Amino acid sequence: MALKQFIKDNFKPLKFKDSGFLWLWLTVLVFIADYWTKQWADKELAPAFFGPAIEVMPYFNLKLAYNEGAAFSSFEGMTFMLIALPIVIVIALILWMWQTPKSKKLINTGLALILGGAFGNIYDRIFNDGKVIDFIDWYIVWDGMEKHWPTFNIADSVIMIGVGLLIIDAIKNPEPKKQKIKKK
Numbered sequence: 164m165a166l167k168q169f170i171k172d173n174f175k176p177l178k179f180k181d182s183g184f185l186w187l188w189l190t191v192l193v194f195i196a197d198y199w200t201k202q203w204a205d206k207e208l209a210p211a212f213f214g215p216a217i218e219v220m221p222y223f224n225l226k227l228a229y230n231e232g233a234a235f236s237s238f239e240g241m242t243f244m245l246i247a248l249p250i251v252i253v254i255a256l257i258l259w260m261w262q263t264p265k266s267k268k269l270i271n272t273g274l275a276l277i278l279g280g281a282f283g284n285i286y287d288r289i290f291n292d293g294k295v296i297d298f299i300d301w302y303i304v305w306d307g308m309e310k311h312w313p314t315f316n317i318a319d320s321v322i323m324i325g326v327g328l329l330i331i332d333a334i335k336n337p338e339p340k341k342q343k344i345k346k347k
Contacts, residue, residue, distance in 0.1 A: 176261045183260035183271035193279025194286075197317040201287065204298035204316075216300055224300040228314040231294050242293035246285060253281050269332040276325030283318035 176182070208217065208227035216224035233245055260274045287295040297314040304310070 174258060174262065176258075177264065181265060183263040183265055183267065183274060185265045186260070186271040186275040187278075189272065189275035190279040190282065193276060193317070193321050194282045197280065197283035197321070198286065200298070200317050201283070201296040205296050208298055222302055222304075224302070225298050226300040226314060228297040228300075229291070229294040230297050230314075242288065245293065246288050249281050249285050253278060253285070256281075267332075269328050269335070273325040273328030273332065276321040276328070280318035280320075280322035280325065283316075287318075 179185075204225065204227055208225055216226035218224050232241075256274050256278055260271060260278075263270050263274070265271065284295050295316065295318075297316045297319075299316060299320070300311060300314045302309045302311040
């Protein structure tokens with residue numbers, strides 16, 4: 164009952180044409196780019212999985228990896244949670260976008276990027292036995308040794324950019340504080 168009241172009090176959807184849904188084209192574009200690059204990596208980089216990486220430029224390689232966990236391979240083997248939790252988050256983001264005016268470009272761009280990346284990784288988990296295809300490998304040389312950042316993909320990149328845009332918007336456009344109404 165409390166959840167129903169919470170939703171009723173806090174969810175104010177806009178008409179489709181007035182909402183952030185008009186930014187979903189970006190979500191589709193991100194999903195397609197992520198899907199295509201992962202399919203390419205899975206096909207073209209497979210021989211390099213246990214072998215040498217393809218050096219694109221200094222400190223940047225393309226190297227195939229399959230991530231069975233979340234960030235930095237945490238929660239490995241918890242496939243159901245790694246599919247269910249992102250789906251819940253995606254639903255929350257879609258509801259947020261539904262009540263955000265289309266004119267709020269920074270928020271809607273951030274939400275569209277996060278959704279595109281989330282859909283890409285959810286798709287991977289469902290259709291690749293719980294694994295996400297990663298292939299972007301950045302590193303630095305420190306004390307003569309290569310120190311690699313965990314391998315990632317386009318979806319991970321756009322999710323981070325989307326979160327960054329939401330943070331920038333929160334800093335630039337803080338929500339006005341609600342005044343408490345005193346009861347008599």
